[in-house]
Amino acid sequence: MALIPSLDEGMFNxxxxxxxDRDKNVFYNNLYIQDCDFxxxxxxxxxxTPPEKVKxxxxNLAKYTYILDYD
Incomplete structure (x- = not known):
């Protein structure tokens, strides 16, 4: 069983x-996959950015405050 199911283009939001992050004093660009909550x-x-720095x-987006969203 895969952690994230196979996704076709247009299949997910x-x-x-x-x-x-106030603790690390770092801004993050976030890509949120709504259907999987990842x-x-x-x-x-x-x-x-080295690959090991990407998380x-x-x-759960509803639990956090973010600065802005964009397209």
Missing amino acids: LSKFIDF VVKIPLSKQK IEKF
């Missing part, structure tokens, strides 16, 4: 938003 968190920095985690 994707939201994009920016948030700030988020891909990519740190925003001037330097290239994929179970996420």
Whole structure:
């Protein structure tokens, strides 16, 4: 059983938003897959982000405050 099911284009709702981690003092670009309640968190920095810094985690958008959403 896969953690995230196989997805066809247009099969899922994707939201994009920016948030700030006060503990780490880092802004994140977030790609939220609504149907699976998963988020891909990519740190925003001037330097290239190494793959080990990208986070994929179970996420409930309703529990968090974010700075802005965008298309």
